[in-house]
Structure formats: structure tokens, C-alpha cells
Amino acid sequence: MIRPDTEREEESVRSNVFVDETSTARVAVDARGTVTQWNEGARRLLGYAPAEVVGRPAADLFAGAEPAESAARAAEEARRSPEALGRWSGTVTLLHRDGGQVDVPLLAHLRSTHPDESGTDDVEWLLVSPLSRPEPCAQDGELAQDGELIEEFFVQSPCKMAVYDTHLRLRCANGDMERLLGLVESDIRGLRLPEIVPSLEAENTERYMRLALETGVPQQLAFSLRMAGHEHELAWSLSISPLRDREDHVRGVMVATHDVTEQYTARQRLLLVNEASVHIGSTLDIGRTARELADVAVPVLADFVTVDLIPTVSDGGEPPAGPLNGRVTLRRAACSSIFEGVPESVVPVGETDVYSDYSPAAESLLTARGVVSEMTEPATNPWEIQAPERAAKAREFGFHSMMSVPLRARGTTLGVATFTRHRRPESFEQEDLLLAEEITARAAVCIDNARRFTHERETALTLQRSLLPRKLPENAAAEVAFRYLPADTRAGVGGDWFDVIPLSSSRVALVVGDVVGHGLQASATMGRLRTAVRTLADVDLPPDELLTHLDDLVNHLATEAASGQGVATTAESSGDVGATCLYAVYDPVSRHCSLARAGHPQPAVVSPDGAVEYLDLPAGPPLGLGNLPFESVEVDLAEGSILALYTNGLIESRERGIDDTLDALREALSQPTAPLEEICDNVLKALLPPHPADDVALLLARTHALDASQVVTWELTCDPTVVSRARSEASAQLAEWGLDEAVFTTELVVSELVTNAIRYAEAPIQLRLIHDRSLICEVSDGSNTAPHLRRARVFDEGGRGLLLVAQLTQSWGTRQGVGGKTIWAEQSLPVMAL
Template identity: 65%
Template structure:
């Protein structure tokens, strides 16, 4: 506020005092054509005082006495609707006609109403400066960089701003062409555009990026080339006007770089590749040399230590990029760990938890370089002059540091460069932390999976086996593929391969549970279709448990549904028959001894977890030396080829001769998977063997207690023939007990079978489906000790169901002399 005593120089200045309110006739007219305001200039033009005209219709001011309604209608139907211009005959207060140029604007009034602001310039006295002189001063002193070139494209006039930009006066460059004033390809292009202006008379626009004298950074120019015409309309000269758009250009380039960083950084869940992507984006657009170093624990996927880091820091180089091929500036190689003292830029920014801008001449940098001769040599050799050290931080934890350096670009880093680098580094840090978390989970899943898969495959007289397991690439994550080889009674063997849907720790844990369940069910000697039915029930129970664990609101990270596929095969080397059932799993391939390859035509069966759908067992006879190939879908399914073509490739690979099963596995993997698999792959190859009649002895027995003694004698004679004399005593006891139990508690048919393999197997089959069990006999009981005696004398014993009843078996280990 001002008062009466306010000094004149502090009193507010009104615009009317400077520009002359009476120099313009101004009035406002509402939407109905009624005058609402009338100024001093309007009074001077038409002679009416404000109190005489305000509130009256503007139609009365027209010399032609227009209807007020027609005036209002004319205002509403103007085109364009917001402005009117033209010369109008008006009626002076004294009755004379006054022709004046009017300019009317539609403006907003109070509320939703509109009104018209009508203005008309009044004659003014001559000014000290003539119009021509004002134009000359306008050109010379205007804020825009301007120059005029004649039809020979030689400079005629240059304003003061052009002289400032060029560092040359008009007289020094008058008569020169553009390429002669600022040599270079940009000048040549500019002159070509000027020539086009002369030829076509059309204005041209060009964007230039030039390094000007006295400027340490290139300048972005937005240049317009316009024709200047003479009185006859011919092009007499070319006007060049340029505007410095460097701030806008720099901002646009930084936004483009930031957008590119958001697109390119984090394309994978690999820590090293993510770090390298940041370095690749920053060079050369922002820096000449970029390095990324992580805490060793972070690079291994471990959780970083919370809080700022201080003192001596150990960092692992994970990425580097230079404008020179091979990053010759790097003192630390990628993958190596280096020490950074507390006064180094890297350690200082980690301690401060913010980015730091440094000149190489700064004392801390100079000290660091002095104590590391190899770094000092690199600094001097390449001419480092400016650096930025920025901590990689994500979710409140420090992961490492990114260092940006310049040695080719002469301009040092500025605060805006630091802000840009911090934004890029922050985005990269989140991606690196995501990759770190994924790496930790993947390592956990891999460790869990390796612990659950068989470390070695058991030796078996039934088959020779070899296997391969390949985890998927980092992007897919560890899956739930598994395989197993399970020895069964009667020298038989079970071959299993399965695949749990999904990836990660959950899939690996589910795989472990299913593998354990299969081993447990196989120990009961269930048929393949029965085993898969029990396994299907278990998967349904696991899905229900997972869903209930998520809570009523479904707050779990994943769906509770668990799915899996499985193939279960049992091979008997005595009969050379293989019983197979599958639950939604790819069919196995069989390579015959003659080299032909076929896919077994098996009922597909539903995947595990659907429930209430049957599985079917198919029995096939395999020639001795046949090769059975079991695999998961990761071997045959990929984005690059369809399944049918992949199966053809698999047939071709299996048909190729190999020195061993291990070599055959390598051939299949190399043919099917030339690169890292997209999904986990499990491959199990089994070459069948056969036990001939010389290793198997069978006797059919009547249900008569008197045959027990003869059975003992027959078994003893067979053992002597096999050279197993030391096993006669034990075998006689086992045969006696098992046959006696069959005669007493079961029914015909009764059969005794001895199998000479790596162990000696004694089997007694009968027609009853009731399984025996051990029981504790009391002191004076005459029976009940038979199976206990068998369990004590043999390595293992058990029972399995058959199509006609059951088989009780007992297995004895053979001594080195017997074997």
C-alpha cells in the first residue's frame, strides 16, 4: 500500500500514465448490444460522455440506424465467432458521420455471460523516431539472431545478436557466404536451403547442431529462411533467423535417453546383463566410460547389509562400457573384486547414499589416483576430467555403485547430468535387485532340486541307464522336472519321469513330494495305472492344501492349483515285458536292436490333479538290447519348431549310433537343444537286458504239505548247479517257510521261482490276494515265527499283488565267492 507521504519513485505506476488511455477509443457491449463501459478515448472519438451512453443500445451509434435486435443477432453469428474487424460509419454526438476502424473481441463477463470489447485507435502526434528508423533499430537490436543475404547468397546485414554469436562484426563478414563464415556440412546444407528459397519463394526450416566460438558445448539452432520480396513481389533477398533451442534440445535428448533406458534396462533377470544394459545405454550419449560395481554378496544373490557403507569397500566389477573398443581405460576387469579406500569417489558416494559430481582435479580424486599408480596412469593416458559416482540403491538397500566418466567430450558433467544419471541408475538398481532376488530364489530352487533328484542311478540287471537334467534359462526359472530309477522285486525295475507345472521353489518342493510318493507307491508294487491313480489323489490333496493356506481372501502369491504329468514304466527282465502308463506325459520312444525308432502308442491319460479320470496300463514286449527313451516336454516343445518336427529330430538323434548311453544322451541333447532350453529338460535312457533260462528256475507245486521237502531238495540242487553252495542252508529255510505258509493260508496255484542275479531271489506265488504280515509270537505258540525268520535271514522281503493272487519274495545278498 502507499500513502500520501510515499516518495514518488516508490508509488505504483499505472499503465494509463505510460501508454495514454485517451489514445484508444474503448467500449464494452454486452450480448444484447447494450453499452456497458465507455472510456475517455471513446468520448474523444464520438463526443459522448460515459453517463450519456452507458446503458443505451450500441445500435444508436451507427450512422445507418440499425435495429438493436439485428446488432445482437449479428454479434451472435460472427465468423470467426470471437472477433470482428472492419471500418464502420458511426454517428457523432453533433450529428456528423465518423468512419472508424473497429476491432471487437468476445470476452468473458461475470458468470456465464459474455461481452464484446470494442477498440479503435485514434490519431496520434508524430513520434521522435520515424517508422523506418524504428525498423532499423528493431533489426539491429532484436533478441533474435538474424541476417540478410542478397540473391548471390552473400551477407548484407547482420544484427547485433548474430555478431555476438559469431564473434565477428558485420563489417568483417559483409559480402561472405554462409560456408565462408562458418565452414562445415551444416553451412553447406543451410546455403542449399537458401538457394531453394530463392528458387521457390517458399520459407524453409532447418535444425542445426553447431559448436560456436567461445561455447564449450554445441548449440542447437532452430533456423528459418524466409524470402524478402520487392515491390513487384520478386524475391530480392533471404532473411535468416535463428533461435537457440539448446535447453529444449538438451531436455528432449535427456527424456529420450531416459525413455531408452526404461526400455532397454531390465530385459532379463540376469544381474550381469542388467548392469551391462545400463552401461550400454549411457555410452556415448551421456558418458565416455561407464563402470558398474556391486557388493560381492549382492552379486551372489545374497541380501545386502542394511544402512550406509563406510570405510574400506570391496566391490566386484560386473559391467563396463567405453567409447573405445575393448574398454582400454578399465583398470579392473569384469568379474574381478577390487578394494576402494574410504576417500575414493565410489566409497564416498556409498557413505553419503547420494550421487557425487567430481572433477579429476579434486583432492580426494587426486589422492585416490596417487595411491593407485595404475589408475593414475589410466587417468593421464586418456585424459579423464569429470566423473559422477552414484550408488545403486533399491528398496532402501545399497547394491553397489555406478561410475560415469568423460575424457573425450570436453564439457564436464553438470547437475542436470547428475540428475539424469541418478534417474537411470535408480531404474537399473530396481532391475538389478529384482535379478538378485530371482537369482537367490533360483539358486535355492536349484539346490533343492538337486537334493531331490537321484545323485546316482542304481545298478540293475534289468536295464543299463543314463540320464541328463538341464535347468531352464534364467528367465524361465527352475522347474519341477524329475526322473527316477527304482529297483523292484523279482529283478524288475521301475522307470519314472515327471514334470510339475510351474517354476521356482514351489515347483521344486512339489516335485520332491511327488518323487517321494512315487517311490513309496512303487515299494508297494502297484501296477502303473494304480500308482498314477494314487498319485493323482495326492496332487488333488496338495492343491487343496495350497489353496487353504492362502486364506479365505486368496492372499497367496500364486494359485492353489497344482498340476503335473508323469510316465511310469515297469520292466521285467525275465519276461522282457514292460508295463507302462502315462498321465498327460509325452510318449516314450523305443529304439529296437535293428536301429528303428518308434513312439509307443499309449493312451494319453489326463494330467495329474484333474481327478476322477482313469489311467490305463499297456504292456509291450521289448527285445533284449532295446533302448527306451523317457523325457519331459522341455525336450520337444519350443517356440522355434512344432512338436511333430521336434519328434522327428528326436527319432533321428536316437537312431544315430553311439559308443555308450552317456554318449547317446549327449547326442540327443546336442541335436534337440542347440541353445539354452526354454524349459527344464529331463532325459532318461534305459537299455534293456534279459535274464535267460539259465538264471531262472521255476516249479509248479500242488497244495500238499508233502511237497515242501521236495521243494527244498530241488532248490538246493539248483543252487549247487549255480555254484551258490553257501546260500543253500538259508535258501532251504526260506523255501520251507514260504511254501508252508502258502499251503496253509492260501490256495492254488502255488509256484516257486529262484532268480540268480546280483542277488539271489526266492519267490513263492499263490492264488490268494491276502498279504501276510509279521506278528509277535508268544512263548508257547507253535507257529507265527516263519516270516520273522525269513526277515532275519534275508536282505529284504516283501509281497506284491499279481493277476491271479500274490507273490511273496525274499532277497539274499551273495558273497564274493558266490557272485
Template identity: 65%
Template sequence: MTRPDTPRDEWSVRSDDLFGEGATAKATVDEHGIVTQWNEAARGLLGYRPAEIVGRPAAELLHDSSPARAEVPAVLRSPSPPGRLNGRVTLLRRDGSTVELGLLAHRRTSSAGAPEWLIVSAVPRAGDAALDEELMRRSFLEGPCTMAVYDTGLRLRWANHDLERVMGLEQEEMRGLRIPEILPGPESESAERTMRRALETGKGQRLELATPMPGHPRPLAWSAVVAPLLDDEGRAAAVMLSAHDTTAQLTARQRLTLLNEASVRIGSTLDIDRSAQELADVAVPALADFVTVDLLPAVHDGGEPRPGPPGGHVLLRRVACRSVFPGCPEAVLEPGQVAAYPEFSPAAECLKAERAMLNRVTDPAVARWADEAPERAAMIRRFGLHSTMAVPMRARGTTLGVATFSRHRRPEPFEQDDLLLAEEMTARAAVCVDNARRYTHERHTALALQRSLLPRTLPPSTAVEVASSYRPADSRSGVGGDWFDVIRLSGARVALVVGDVVGHGVRASAAMGRLRTAVRTLADVDLAPDELLTHLDDLINHLSDETENDNDGADSGEAVGVTNAQVGATCLYAVYDPVSRRCSLARAGHPPPVLVTPDGTATLLDLPSGPPLGLGSLPFETVELELPEGSLLALYTDGLIESRERDVDKAIDTLRRTLARPAASLDGLCQAVLTKLLPGHPTDDIALLLARTRGLDTDSVATWELPDDPAVVSRARREAAERLTAWGFEDAAFTMEVVVSELVTNAIRHATPPIRLRLIHDRALICEVSDGSATAPHLRRARAFDEGGRGLLLVAQLTGSWGTRQTATGKTIWAELTVPAL
């Protein structure tokens, strides 16, 4: 091909030559091979007028020597003829001469709905060869692709206008040079190797590359085809390179990839700071060189921001930043610091406008902000920040903060497409941050509720020495419903409780509070452990019924999602009596306690499991043990021993070994257990209660078996007074005499034998009268002339507390008299 010198504006094409009907001979043939239409171009080509040929078989126009004469009838008879036929045929003219033409036949449906064939052929015109040559020249020069021709030495021979534009060079400036000499770099060397391979193999090659180009701010991506140009003998005489600029498509794919990466990486936790940091990590360096995320202080604390866009100066807390440089040297603020942003700063402007803003650092507002903040101005000058994007973080109609994207190492400024990408990434991050904010708020509420419901201090007791620890789950799992309690009972006894409500969050904490209150109320009635768990099981079922009613009345799907879980719990309840040194235990689906005897033997108590609370209609069983003084009981929730990283049996063995080791204090032993067993981020709440048993010596307890005789009352009063005198409580002897007199008299008058009087010297003076009747007394108001009914009222006024409890043989009425310590 030669390069003509004819100017392009002197060349023109007549539209009637290009689109005139006279340039194409047309005819239609029906399914039987009969000509149905014939145009003027066909008449000019073969000489037949339409009236002479329409209605005749089309096969009569075929010369006898034409192979089509035998093929056409076969095609017409075929049950499934092809949709198109093409080839060269020899036709007969009207004057008897022949002409060889290329025909193209399309099978179609006529306006009447019958199948027919449309046959077309181009009418030869004078000057077509010259026109073809010109079109080929211009297709190379002005084609939409970047094209060049290289000789067998891989030196440029021809370049089209688009290549000149891309390179910024004229053809004559590049002619005779190799690609690496025109555009040095590894990409050019790779392209030359591909061209050489095309010359050697004679086959076309494909090439994908991205390379910096002179005059372009960013590398351009190319999809190129290298094809050998063969001479008449089939040898490669040159090679053509045809390339398409795919930078826009590559950039779009990169943005989609980045957006997909953002959707995967952002929001991996329910932690506000982590979610914000993940946005910065994804954006650098793929989109920006430096990214900061600042939140409104109320949002960062898990609270509700003020409605509407903020105005004026805006207080923002830095929560995340990321840079292409280690350590984020561009950052003026450290994470956690709060700064006031003036109303003309990009951050404040985008928050006020509630839309993303694209800025050049030379913009007046940005320059003014930099001038009024010397440290920011110094940072901008030092690193050469030239382009920024400020994008508000909004989720569910609430403004949370702002993400700022900056460039300084990449020379190209942000474009509108970059702003759209930043908006989409920030919107996804904002939803994750808002989810984390809502979770943080609920977690803080649940923690506050749970701490308010758990005992702040354990009551002092002569029966046991206790220590406890509670650890909430990490932020991913949420606060659970674990609880523990130590309850003082009558007769110097103490109840130890550990429980676990199923679920996490505020609802679990609220359910835990209700169960803890119920346990204390039932413990005050002095029920046996199995009876207490039975009543607690009934309460759980009532709570589940209330939950189902809440679901029925829910106004929205969200409400149903919050309340559709049934209430369930596990519990371990133990009562220890320091007088008899016996402990009664029962559990409802809870892990069994560990008992460490004074000799250091640690045993997992084999207690009947019992079903979890809430199943209903299933019995619980109490086990009674005698514990040597100084024994250690360890009650805990399942979070202590259940972990994904460790087998439960191994965890229990570790717990037993740790508890068996000597410790300076129970508090120190608590910490040792938690340190040994807790993972770095526990997934469930953990409650641990340790109790070391004590015993009351025989000098602190006095017991008398009394006959069913009113005369014994005076003796009981006298012996009680003597015992108090021996203990050093002479001042309380008279009051105790009155209490003993009333209780013993009631037992003799209203109950049945056996009758027993017991005095206990604990933190208070305890008087107990037991009898064989199960009928519990109650206070009543005596009328003026009643002979009785005033005894229990008198006891209630003289003592600090009194009550009754059921026993295996009847009941016990007790009263505590508070006395000053000796």
C-alpha cells in the same frame, strides 16, 4: 532502417503516457444499441459530455456515409453475434465535423448480467511516428531473438546485439560478409541456401540446425525463420534471419529419448551381468565416454548384501564397462575382477553417502585416489579424463553397487542435469539388476533343491543298463520340475520313471521332490503302473487343495502371486521284468517313449495317453509288451522335443534316427541325443533316461508248482537246497531252506491254490511263493504259548528284505537273501 547513434540510456518512456486512461476512448453500448457509459477520453475525441450521449442510440454518432450505419443494427439483431468487431468508421463530432477512427468492440456481460459491447479507440498523440521509429530500431537491436539482415547478395547489413554476443563479433566486423565467411561449416552453407531460396521465391522459410559456435563448449541448436523484406513494388530487397536458441529444448528431448531408450534396452534378460552391461551400452556415447558398473560381490553371486551403506574400504566386482574406444582401453579392471576402493574414492564416497556425486578430476579426493593407484593415475593422464559422476545403484532400499560415468573426449564437463539423468538411468538399471539378483538366488536355490532330489547315481540292476541326463532351462525360463528315477523292485524287476511338474522355480522343484518320493513309496508297494498313476493323481489333488489353502491364508498380494497356481504334472511309469522279458507301461499326459529293437528299428510306442496328473476321476491304462533282450527304451520330458525353432513331429523323427544309430555307450548316446535336439538356450528343463533291457537266462530261475499238501514242504526245502548248491551257494542253503519252509507252510495253511515256488539268482538270492489268495500277511508279535505267528518274523530276521505284491491271480510273498558274489 538506419542505425541511430543515440545512446540507449538517454531514451526513456513516461509511465503515465503508456498507462494513462486518457489515451483510450471508451464507451459501452447495451444489446439494444443504447450508450450506457462514456469516458473523458471519448469526450475529448468527439466533444460530447457523458450526460449528452448516455441513453442515446450509438448509431446517431455514425455519419450517413459510414457503411457501419447499416451494419450495426443487423449485428445487434443477430441471435448469435460475434464476440468481437473491428474496423474503421466515420463519426460525427459535437461541432458537426467528422473524424475517421479505428474502433474495436468486444461483446461481454455487464455487472448486471446483461450482454453489452465495450468499444475502444486509441486517442492520436503528437510524436507517435518518431516514437514508432525508435521502438522499431530498439526491437531489432535488443530483441530476444538472434537477428540479422542480409542484402540480395546475402551479405550481412545489420546484426542485433544477441547475434554479436553469439558470434563474439561486433557488427562492423561482420558487415559485408556472407554467413559461410563469418562461421565456416556445412551448417552455414545450408543456411545460406535457405536464404537464397527465400529471396528467389519471396516466401518465408524455416530452418533447424545445430552448429558449433566460437566460445561455446558444445554445439548450439537453432530454430530459424528466414523472411524476405519486400520494397514498395513487392520485390525482395533484403532477407531477415531470426533464430531462437533451442539448445536447452533439444538437450531435454535428447535426455528424454535416452531415458526412454534406457527403459526399453535395460533389463531385457534376468542376467545380472547383462543388465549391468546394458546400462553401460545405453550411456555410451550419448551421455559419457567411458562407463563402468561395479557390484558388491554378494550381489553378483545372487546373495543378500549387508544392510546399510558400506563404510571404509569397499570391495567391488567389475561386471560391465563400455567406452567410445574399442576394447575399453581405459579400464583398469577386467570384468569379473574384484578391487578394493579406498574410502575417499568417488565410488566409496557415493556408496557411503547413498547419493550421486559429481566430480572434477582435479578435486582433491579424486587426485588423491589417483595418486595412490598409479595405474589409475596413468589412465587418467593418458586419456585426459576431466569429469566423472559416481551414482550408487540402489533398489528396494538395498545398495547393490555403483555406476561411474566419465568424460574425456567430449570437452564439456558433466552438469547437474546430466547427474539427474544418470541417477534416473542407474535407478532403472538397479531395479533390473536386483530382479536378476533375486531370480539368480531363486534359481540357485531351485537348482540345489532339484539336484538334491534327483538321483545322484542310478542303482545297478541286472534287468537294464541305464544312462541318464538332466539339463535345466536357461536363466530366462527358470528351473523346472522335471525328474527321472530307476527303482529296483522285487523279483529282479525294475521301474523306470520320468515326470514333469508344471511351472518353474523353487515351488516346482519342491513339488517334484514330493512326487518323486511318492512314486518310490508307491513303487515299493508293487502297484501296477495304472494303479500307481491313480494314487499319484490323488496326491496331486491333495497338493492342489493345500495350495488353495495357502492362498486363502496369504498375508500379501505377493504371497498370493507366488502360490496361486494349481499343482499339475505328467508322468510315465514302466516296469520291466527280466525273467519274462515283459514291460508294463502307463502314462499320464506324458510324451510316449521310443523303443529301439535290437535290429535297429526305432518306434514311438502307441500308448494310451491318459490325462495329466491333477485332473482327477479319469482312468489310466496299462499296456504290456514283450521286449527282445537288448531293446532300448528312451523316456524323456517334453523339453527335449518341444521348441519354438522346430516342429514336434520333426523333433521326434530326429530323436528316432539318433537313437537308432550305433553308439559306443549309453552315455555317449545320451550326449548325442542332447547335441542333436537341444537349442542353444533351452526354454524348458530336459530329462532323458535310456534303458537297454537284459534278460535272465533259464539257469538263473527255478520254478516249482506245489500241491496244497503240508507234506510237500520238505520236498520244497530239499529242491531249493539242491538248486542253491548247483548255483554255488552251499553256505546259504540252510537259510534258504528255512525261508522256503516258512513261506510255503504259510501259503498251504492260510491261502488257496495254486501255489508256486520260484528261486531267482540275481544280485541276491530271491525266493518267491505265490498263491491264489489276495490277503496280504503281516508281522505280529507271538505270545509265549502261541503255536504260530513266528514265521514271518523269522523270515524278516534271516533275509535282507521281504514283502508282498498283488498279482492277477492272488499275491506273491518274496524275500531276498544277500550273498557274497561268486
């Protein structure tokens, strides 16, 4: 018996004027044969009140045992085969309360109720029978007789049709409708549609029938439902028309049913193909693309789907040429199921497994075409030996049909997709294989695109890592820490870079840059610019001059790209070449920092007390615009200050404005005593999303200062006699520092450099010794003429001084300054002297 779910629905059913509940005898019997419900129609039929019957065996109501035994056999069959309809109909003899016997047509439906904890369904029988003589009502009287109804309306439709009266009881059905229902009209005449075909679809149809009766407006609806004599669900289109008499009064309703399964199936296949084209390939991630293929196919096409790729493909590498044969090793890229957690899967995502040549997956890879397999016992026998876990899962979930379709794109095989059914009773057909091949072909192209992107991304990352410093050099000027994060988008790896370059006189250069564009070309351009910066820094150019030379280089690269010369020969590299850069030089002796930028974000300085200030540097044009000046700014940094350099990927955000981002950066940096590594992590956590849209480079430098005792300076005159005094004072200072072993070399260096300054340069002349990790000797003068190292001929009396300096010291060089130059020479010190 169909019961309303709520009291409100029950009251609605009672008050509905179209439904006459007393016109049908309705009884519910549970799986044990006990009567559980008894309606008023049953009381009118047999005379028993509900209290006299409910809880008693239903067999007590039958005059013979044969119908009950038939129903019991049907119940057992329905239990064994959940796909069976579980229905019994026929004429039975029932016992009336007064002792007499009543012959009635009986229709019994086996219904599943709520599943218990064990996962099985409780069942009960719904017994319905129209009363042999239903009491007439006003509408019935107006309906005239059935013959007139058939004559006036029934022959109007050429399809499966049935006519119901104003109480929604069946009055007549044509032969096509009888064949559809699997019942003859005499067995169901007087029953409502939910009593003939108990289902949600029947109840919904009855609601539309009431609406047609109330409004007089024809109704249309469609649904899928499995009917008697059909193995699969069929799609139905229903036309519900009110029937009117000559006075235009609604006297009933006609239901015409059309089988539209073929059109419905074709439409569903088109929807699946469209769904695949929209949802598969939303990113350039191999694993996600494989998951999208599996998710699209479940549950529309299959109950369980796996996507396995050749291991080299899943890593972004090249697939093997030609078809695969024999035992094949594949890596599980994705799987999806109608069950949460994908319990059917044996291989976890990301793991590899071997597929023997008998398996559908290996067969489809060998033949390079889709394969449909029925999971019969002979076909799965080899699994018991070579893949017992798969065999156990197949038995546990009842696999009965499988399709394996190779993932092929651009003439290469990438892997295989396997579709399995175990809950849906229908086996895969040729149309299903064609559909699977179509969506798999789309997915294969997307996976191959993702593979190519992954390969190029990994190549660009490898190139970029090889071009970026792996370990920053130690120096006395500053303690440094860095972070580099490549972009996590389909745009690919960008051209951000950073560097720390030791300079003469214990100074250090800090540089951060960003090349326009992404991919291999950006990485290659970044490598060329970083090399150029190191070369220009080695000749001790000030920041503004270095950026000017770097701007010239970018202009040359842009010219090559425009003309197709050099490395710029691909479509990707045919665009403009540009970059931004920030270059800073810090001197730990004077604590001066000189900075210049070319279109780069302004740096931040964290003072020892925790205050954060963004330096107001002239922005300068980005590199590549050409012929525009750059300007350096000098600032004094207290010892222990932190200089923060970064690329725009750190501060550009779609979620918040630039001011809010800079405030967040200021807050993350305001911890001057924390370790630099910790500050780097806090900055990235505060400012970056989980997947940055652009490359990010961050460089932090905590400044040091040399003690006054480590630096000694002498002002010298242009008199040649001061050379001897300079040697003596330098020797005495080395003795004070405990560097007696360096006295001889230092005297030669001081003598040569001071002599050259007196002979060839101009006043003022200054001698400076710096005792740091090495011993540095500097001589400054007022001339901008730089000396050149040359090899003297045999009979030359001079020209060997700088050659001796170069051979006796670790390195030497010249740097230009405001109003003069400085020649320096650096000596390595014994370990015990450091």
C-alpha cells in the same frame, strides 16, 4: 578451401546457379605454410594463376610478416587445445602480381583433415576474402541497394539474423548475429556461410537457403554447433525465409537464429530417461541389467561408465545392511565406453577390486548419495600411491570429470555406478548428477529384482537338485543315463523330475514327471510326488494303480493349496496343483515292460537294429483331475533296446511343429549301439535352443535280459510233502550255481514260503530262484491274500516263519499279479559269488 568429396558433387557445385565461386578469394595453406589450393577468385584478386602459387610458401604473398606470425601463433594454440576454434581475422596487405599492394579483409580458419596413423590430425588454413568489387549479375542489379534491402526486410526479425543475396553471399548482419559469429559485418560481408563458419552444419544450412530461394517456401532446421566465445556446443533453431520485393520476386534470403540449448538439453534428458525405462531391466539377469545401465549412459551422458556391485549382490545374495564405509570390495558387473574394447577399464568384468576411502566410489557409498569430482591433480595424487593403474589410465585418456552414484533400492545399497568424461570437454554439472541419479535409481530397482530372482532361482535349483537323484542305482535290468536342464527364463525353475527305482525280482521302475508351475513351490511339489512314487513302487503296485494313488495325492495337494493349508500359503502357491507322469516297469527275466502315463508325452523305443517307434499308450488325464481311470500297456522289449522317457520341455518348440520335433528326436535316437551319454548329448543338441524356455528331463534305459541259466522255476502241487522236495531241488540248484554258503538260509526261506502257500493259499503254486546280483527266492500262488509280519507270543506254536525270513534275508515283500500274488525274499551274496 572446402573441396567436394566426389566428382559428381564437384560438378553439382559448378552448375549451381546460386553460388558464385569467383566472388570470393579462397586459398588453402597446409601446416607447413605451403599453398595447396588457389581458386579463380584469388586469381582475380592478386593476378596469380594457380600454377604460379600452389606449392609456394604463403608468406611470399604477404607484404609484412605480422599477419603470418599471428596466424602461426593461432595455429599453435589450436594444436595445443583441440577445443579452441582456431580462427584469425583482420585486414592484411597482400602483394599483387604486378608488384602493387592490395589491402583486403582476411578470414582464416584452421581445419583438421584426416587423422594419420599416429592418431593425430593434419591441419591446414583456409583463407577467404570477398573481392573488393564483385562483378555484378542480373540478380544483383535487381536486388537494388543494400540500404533498401535493410529498410524493407532486415528489421522484420527481432532475433539474431543475417541477409544473403541470391548468390548466397552475406549482405548484412545485425549486432546479435555479429556477437554470435564473433566477427563484425565488415570482415565477412560478401562471404558465404560455409566460408564464415566452415562446418557440415553450415553447408547443410546453405542447402536449405538455396531451397528457400528456389521454391519461395520458408525452411526450418535445427542442429548443435559450437560458436565463438562458448565453451560448449549450443543447440540452434534456424528459420530461413525468402525475401520478396513489391512485385513478389524473391530477392534474397534471411536467416534468423534462435538459441534453444536449454530446451534441447531438457528434451535430451527426457529422452535418456525414457531410453533407460525402456532398455534397462529387459531381463532378470544381474549382469545384463548392469550392462544395459552402462550402455544407455554412453555416449549421451558420459564417455566411460562402470557398474560395480557388492559381491554378495552379484551372486544373488543379500546386500549388507546400512551404508558402506572405509575400503570397499566391489565386483565389476559391467562397463561401457565410446572406444571399442573399453580400454579405460582397469578391472575386468567379473573380477573384484578394493576401492579406498578417498575414491569417489567409496565416498558415494559412505554418504549414500551421488558425488561429482573434478579430476584435478591434487584430487588424483592419492591414486598414484594406492591405485597407480587407475592413475595411469586417468592420465592416458585425460579424465577430467567424474560422477559416482550409489545403486540403492528398497533401502539397501547394491553397488555404485561411475560416470567419467574424457573426450567431451564439458564437466559434469548438477543437472547431470540429477539425471544420473534418476537412471541409476531405475537400474537399481531392476538389479534388485534380478538379484531376488537369482536368489530364488538358486534356492529352487538347490532344492530341486537335493530332491532329484544324484546318482542312479546300478541294476541288472537296464543301463541308464539322464540329463536335466532347468529353464533359463524369468519363469524360474520348474518341477520336472525323473527316477530309477530297483524293484523285486531284478525288475526296475523308470519314472519321469512334470509339475505344473515354476519356482520353489513347483520344486517342493515335485519332491513330494517323487517321494510318493518311490513309496508306492516299494509295494510293487502296477503302473495304472500307482498313477491312481498318485492322482489322489495331487488332489489332496490341490485342496490344501485352495484352502491355504500346509505349504501352499503364498501367492505363488495359491494356484492349482497338477502334474503329468509316465511310469514304466521292466522285467529282465520275461523282457516284459508295463507302462502307463498320465497326460505325459509318449515314450520312444529304439530297437537293436536302430528303428525308433513311439509307443501308442493311452494318454490318460493329467494328475489332479481326479476320478478318471488309467490304463497300463504291456510290451516286449528285445535285449539291447533303448527306452526313452522325457518331459514336454524337450519336444515343445516355437520354431517348429510337434511332428518335425518328433522326427528330429527319432533321428537323434537312432544310434542303438552308441553310449547312452553320447545319445543324451546328441538329443539335447538336436532339439534344444541355447536357452531352454522350460525344464527338460531326459531318461534313457538300455534293457538287459537275464540268461536262462540264471532263472529256475518249479511248479508245485498243494501236497505238504512237496516242501521237502522243494528244499532238495533248491539246494541242488544252489550247489550248481556255486552258492553252497546260501544253502541253509535258502532252505529255511523255501520251506517257510512254500509251506505258507500250501497251507493258506490256492493253486497254482510256483517256486522260482533268480541268481543275479543277489539270490531271489519267489513263491507264487493263486490267492490275493497277502501275509503280514507279526510277532508271536511265547506260547504260540506258529507265527514265527515270516519273522525268521525277514531276519535271515536282505529284504522281502509281496506283489500282486493277475490271478494271484508273489512272495519274494532277497539274499545278499558273497562277493566271490557275484
